[in-house]
Amino acid sequence: MYTHFYSSSNLYHASVPHLMGTRFDVLLFGASEVFLADVWKDIYETVERLESIFNRFDATSTVSLLNARAIHSPVHVDPLMWNVLLSAQHYNHLTAGLFDITLGFADSVILDPAVHTVAFKSKDVSLDFGGYAKGFALQTILDTLAAHSITSAFLNFGDSSITALGEHPLASTWNVGVSNPYNKEQLLVNLPLINQSLSVSGNMPSHPVHICNPLDRTFIDSRKMSYVVAANPLDVEVLSTVAMVATASQFETIALNFELDKYKIYNEL
Amino acid sequence: MKSLTNINPIDTGRRDFIKHAGTLGTAGVLFSTFPWLQSCKEEEKMKVDKQKVKLAIIGTGSRGQYHMNNLLKMDHVEVVALCDNYAPNLSIASAIFPHARTFDDYHKLLECKDIQAVLIAAPLFAHAPLTIDALAAGKHVFCEKSMALTLDDCLAMYRAYKNSGKVLYIGQQRLFDTKYLKAMEMIHKGVLGDVCGVRSYWFRNNDWKRPVTSPDLEKQINWRLYKDLSGGLMTELATHQLQVGNWAMQMIPDKIMGTGSIVHWKDEREVYDNVSLIYSYANGVTMNYESLISNKFNGLEEQILGTKGTVELEKGRYYFDEAEPAPGIMQLINQIEHKVLDDVAFAGPSWVPETANVNKGFLIDENASTTSGSSSVGAVGDGSFELLEAFCTSAITGENAPNLVEEAYYSSVLALLGLQAIEEQRVITFPDAYKIPYLNFM
Numbered sequence: 001m002y003t004h005f006y007s008s009s010n011l012y013h014a015s016v017p018h019l020m021g022t023r024f025d026v027l028l029f030g031a032s033e034v035f036l037a038d039v040w041k042d043i044y045e046t047v048e049r050l051e052s053i054f055n056r057f058d059a060t061s062t063v064s065l066l067n068a069r070a071i072h073s074p075v076h077v078d079p080l081m082w083n084v085l086l087s088a089q090h091y092n093h094l095t096a097g098l099f100d101i102t103l104g105f106a107d108s109v110i111l112d113p114a115v116h117t118v119a120f121k122s123k124d125v126s127l128d129f130g131g132y133a134k135g136f137a138l139q140t141i142l143d144t145l146a147a148h149s150i151t152s153a154f155l156n157f158g159d160s161s162i163t164a165l166g167e168h169p170l171a172s173t174w175n176v177g178v179s180n181p182y183n184k185e186q187l188l189v190n191l192p193l194i195n196q197s198l199s200v201s202g203n204m205p206s207h208p209v210h211i212c213n214p215l216d217r218t219f220i221d222s223r224k225m226s227y228v229v230a231a232n233p234l235d236v237e238v239l240s241t242v243a244m245v246a247t248a249s250q251f252e253t254i255a256l257n258f259e260l261d262k263y264k265i266y267n268e269l
Numbered sequence: 270m271k272s273l274t275n276i277n278p279i280d281t282g283r284r285d286f287i288k289h290a291g292t293l294g295t296a297g298v299l300f301s302t303f304p305w306l307q308s309c310k311e312e313e314k315m316k317v318d319k320q321k322v323k324l325a326i327i328g329t330g331s332r333g334q335y336h337m338n339n340l341l342k343m344d345h346v347e348v349v350a351l352c353d354n355y356a357p358n359l360s361i362a363s364a365i366f367p368h369a370r371t372f373d374d375y376h377k378l379l380e381c382k383d384i385q386a387v388l389i390a391a392p393l394f395a396h397a398p399l400t401i402d403a404l405a406a407g408k409h410v411f412c413e414k415s416m417a418l419t420l421d422d423c424l425a426m427y428r429a430y431k432n433s434g435k436v437l438y439i440g441q442q443r444l445f446d447t448k449y450l451k452a453m454e455m456i457h458k459g460v461l462g463d464v465c466g467v468r469s470y471w472f473r474n475n476d477w478k479r480p481v482t483s484p485d486l487e488k489q490i491n492w493r494l495y496k497d498l499s500g501g502l503m504t505e506l507a508t509h510q511l512q513v514g515n516w517a518m519q520m521i522p523d524k525i526m527g528t529g530s531i532v533h534w535k536d537e538r539e540v541y542d543n544v545s546l547i548y549s550y551a552n553g554v555t556m557n558y559e560s561l562i563s564n565k566f567n568g569l570e571e572q573i574l575g576t577k578g579t580v581e582l583e584k585g586r587y588y589f590d591e592a593e594p595a596p597g598i599m600q601l602i603n604q605i606e607h608k609v610l611d612d613v614a615f616a617g618p619s620w621v622p623e624t625a626n627v628n629k630g631f632l633i634d635e636n637a638s639t640t641s642g643s644s645s646v647g648a649v650g651d652g653s654f655e656l657l658e659a660f661c662t663s664a665i666t667g668e669n670a671p672n673l674v675e676e677a678y679y680s681s682v683l684a685l686l687g688l689q690a691i692e693e694q695r696v697i698t699f700p701d702a703y704k705i706p707y708l709n710f711m
Contacts, residue, residue, distance in 0.1 A: 002577055002589050004460055009605050015594035025598040159595055159615050170610045176597075177614025190612045202618035225618060 003040065005033040009169065012036035016044070020051055020134050022158030028145075029152040029169055039148045046144055047137050053081065054133040056126075066118055067126050074110070074117035082116045085109075088132060091238050094257045096250065098242045100214035101127050131201075134161040135237025138197060142233070160200045163233050164193035178227055182269050189227075189264065196261060197233035199240035201226050213245040224269040229262040239263070302454055305444055305670035308659040313666060317345050322409075322664040325350035325384045327375050327399055328391030329362035332413060336388060337365045339654045346661040352378045355489060375399060379406040386436070386664040388657075389413060392492040393499050397422035400437070401429040409436035409664040411657065415504040416681035420703050423681050427674065427705055436669050438660040439677030441512050445659065446652030448585040448637035449513065452573075455580070455633075456517050461587065462576030464517055467556035469510040469572070471502070471642055474565040476534050477542075487537075494538035501540025502529075502560040503684040506569075511687075512680035513571040513582060514548070514556040520709045521679050522548035522556060523699045529691040533563035546687045551709060558687070569642030581630075585637045588630035599631060675707035 002015040012028040026043060028036045053062040062081055069075050077085065091099045092106050100106050108122035129136075134157040145153055145165060152166035154174060164174035173192035178200060180186040191198055202225030212219050226243035228236040235258050243251050243265050255263065300306050307313060324346050326333055330353070340346055352372040353359040359371055372378040378387070379402060386409035389399045397417040403410045410430075416439055417423045430437040443449045456464065481490045492498040493505055515521055527546030534542045543561035550556070573580040578589040597615025604611060638650025663670060682703055690697045704710040 002591055002594060004577070006458065006602065006606055011602065011605055013594065013598070013602055015589075015598070017591070023595055025595050027598070027601065154598075154601065156595060156598060159597060159617055162616060168610075169605050170608060175610075175612040176616050177612045178616040179614045181617045184617075187612075187614045190614075191616075198616060200616050200618055227616070 001044075003037070005036065007033070011169075012040060014040045014044070019047055020054070020137055020157055021130075022134075022160075024158070025154075025156040027154040028150060030150060035148075036150075039145070039150055042144050042148070043141050046140055050133065050137050050140065053084075054129040054136075056128060063127050063129060070109075070118050070120040071123050071125065074112060074115075074119040076115065076117050079116070082111075084129075084132075084136065085111055085118065087136075087234075088129075091132075095238065095242045095246075095254050097215055098213070098246050098250070098254070099131065099238045101129055101132060102214070103128060103212060104214040104216075106214075131241035132234070132238060134158075135197075135199065135234035138163045138233035138237070161197070161233070161237055162193070162199075163197040165195060167194060180269050181225060188266070188269075191227075191229055191262065193229065196229055196231055197236045198227060198229050199233075199236035201240040201244050202266070215245075223265065223267050225266040227262075227264055228260060230258065230260045232259070235260070302457070303444070303450060305673035305676075306450075306659070308662040308666070308668065308670060309445075309655065313662055313668070317662050317665040320665050321345055321347040322661050323347050323349045323383055323385045324661070324664070325352065325378055325381070325387045325408075326362065326369075327352045327378065327387055327389045327403075328395075328413075329353040329358040330355070330390065333358070333388070333390035334361060334365065335653070336390060336657055337362060339657055341365070342654075343658055343661060345658075345665060350378050350381065350384055355486075376402070379403055379408065385409060386411070386660075388660075393504055394418045394492070394497070397426050400426050404429045404433040404435050404437065407433075407435065409660075409667075411438045411440070411660045411664075413440040414677055414681065415500065415508040415684055416677055418498070418500065418504070418685075420682060420685050420700075423678060423685070424703055424705075427678050430674055436660070436663045436667060437674050438656065438663065438670060439674060439681075440653070440656065441509065441673070441677045441680065442652035442656045443509060443513055443582075444516070444652065444673060444676060445655040446637075446650075448634045448639075449516075449582055449652070452580045452582055452585075452587065452633045453516055455587065456573055456575065457519065459575075461573070461578035461580060461589075464554060464573055464575055466554060466574035467514040467517060467572070468574065469507075469514060469556065469570065470559040470567055471506045471510065471569040472560065472565050472567045473562045473643055475562060475643075476536070477562055478536075478538075491538075494540055496539040499540060500684060500688050502542075502544050502562070503688050504681070506560055507544070507546075507558055507687065508677075508680045508684045510558065510569075510571050511548070511556070511683045512676055514558075514573075515679055515683075515708075516676065517571075517573045517580075518550055518554060518556070520550050520552070521699065521707070522550045522683065523709075524549035525683065525686045525690045525697040525699070526695075527558075527687050527690045528694075529688075532561070541691070544687070544691065546690065548683060548687070565643065569640075579630075580633070582633075583639060583642070585633045585639055586630040587633060596631060672707070675705060678705055679707065 005012050014026045016024045055061045056063050088101045102125050105125045108125045110119040155163040168174045173194045175192050177190045178188045180188050223244050226240050228240045230236045348366040348369050350370045351362045352375050354373050387403045389412040396412050400410050400412045416426050479490050481487050525548050529541035529544035531542050546558045548556040569583050571582040580587045597613050601613050640648035686697050
């Protein structure tokens with residue numbers, strides 16, 4: 001972990017190379033070094049805790065335990081996980097099934113609201129929060145920042161899940177350029193962000209085909225990239241992935257269910 | 270040629286700003302942080318508008334010719350005289366500046382009232398007498414590094430400069446190299462943590478000899494190889510890098526130890542072909558220095574080791590120990606730190622840690638030049654142009670470059686103390702007699 005306080009700008013920078021499966025950078029403003037260091041500590045602990053829940057490559061994570069046990073018998077989950085599961089189910093409905101943490105087996109997951117248990121009806125079910133967790137983390141971090149009365153911050157998971165809280169110290173907006181993954185020198189669009197989140201999904205030269213349509217379980221190679229901007233970091237995280245698999249008209253319809261500020265789908269780059 | 274006044278961390282072109290991740294400085298910040306840059310300020314340049322300093326060049330060998338080619342591109346200088354006691358070089362110089370008068374005796378040159386400034390690119394042993402005489406003659410002086418061949422001569426040069434009221438520049442071009450300026454700003458802000466070590470080295474694989482047409486000319490041409498004329502690797506190479514270490518540390522070391530020998534080039538040379546030294550600072554940090562000229566695998570480098578990361582100044586790169594922040598984030602921070610606002614292009618499909626085990630680091634300055642260190646003459650884009658241009662401005666305004674001589678003095682003296690430590694095979698404590706008021710020796 002790297003941290004540094006730039007006293008001339010009252011800027012606290014923290015960077016973690018591997019968190020939620022990617023690099024995580026945070027810029028915090030508007031308070032003393034000691035105070036901001038405490039805020040960062042809270043953020044880090046929060047995200048670490050979320051990683052211990054969502055990381056399906058960690059055999060001891062909540063999701064791994066669910067994936068291993070829920071086929072055998074209903075597994076009781078804590079309130080946080082229960083709400084996450086409900087939320088994922090809600091997104092599944094709002095996106096016509098195109099957002100799906102089960103990759104096509106949503107009907108095989110039984111949630112019992114009376115006792116907060118999860119059961120899988122099929123051995124093919126395996127929960128994957130890959131298109132959800134970073135957005136959820138950003139949403140949770142916004143709560144943490146609000147609790148500390150931080151009004152200006154920039155949060156960046158791996159350059160693809162970004163939240164800009166409040167104003168840039170020198171301007172009203174945080175201007176974030178999106179570059180072409182196939183030609184890094186090409187700027188595709190500049191997005192001025194203020195109290196908004198940006199999520200970018202897509203294929204890239206190192207991973208040309210890696211996003212799956214949960215409805216027919218085919219991998220998407222006909223679409224190159226999408227981005228979504230909105231106030232809610234979880235909405236943009238979910239919808240940037242959905243935008244990769246939905247048809248253009250499907251996505252237009254789905255988008256009506258959300259308050260999106262901007263989005264774009266790139267079929268060619 | 271890029272001027273220091275035009276140092277701008279952000280190119281407005283989209284294509285360029287994407288490439289510009291990791292850039293650190295703006296001109297304003299550099300000027301306030303590094304006082305010797307004051308002649309690079311736009312207002313200083315306004316003062317010298319349409320004026321030209323009448324400059325003489327003493328020493329027209331390879332380094333002198335390197336400067337001459339830079340001078341051809343400068344506005345505020347007129348080369349009016351050339352001096353050398355080696356006719357072939359003087360002839361080459363005359364071809365570059367055909368209207369300049371020529372001299373084989375610098376005393377006569379210094380008598381010329383119209384000459385306002387001299388550039389000394391003569392062999393090391395001649396630096397002190399040339400500089401002291403030129404200052405006494407009322408000339409502003411640019412003298413190549415190292416300052417002098419002996420401790421006493423270094424001190425005499427410094428005192429002559431302080432008493433003269435004239436401008437003195439010493440050729441420590443890294444003080445004007447944008448990638449060094451930006452890196453030092455970052456180091457001094459603690460971005461890479463506390464400096465806990467300095468490692469510098471310069472490796473070449475050649476005999477460092479130049480062909481001579483007659484044995485009588487051997488010492489005149491190959492003066493670098495003889496102890497009564499040169500300090501060898503220490504005065505010709507190490508001075509640059511010792512200065513960089515002190516600059517990073519903002520401190521002068523007070524203990525010196527080292528060893529040296531002639532390992533490979535067993536000809537008639539007297540200076541070492543390999544040296545290895547340790548300079549210790551009062552806070553316990555050491556600067557390790559190594560140079561040899563029979564293997565070039567490692568090239569040259571100054572590594573500043575911090576508790577959070579490392580800078581490799583010659584390569585123009587910096588690295589974090591534990592984590593590599595996103596390049597776009599570093600660009601964003603630099604803009605905020607320097608009160609520059611521009612777009613930052615970094616967003617894209619998720620970064621994956623496929624190359625996480627390879628720490629490629631960040632470029633200090635995308636546009637900076639780097640060099641292999643193999644040339645004995647000089648490199649393009651290494652600060653030499655800006656240094657000389659600043660001197661020309663100073664020679665017109667009469668305003669010195671604060672701290673520049675002090676930086677150069679200590680690097681020269683430390684090189685000589687290193688030689689003394691090697692010769693005497695003992696740990697040298699920095700002698701009080703050679704301390705001038707600067708940094709921790711105030």
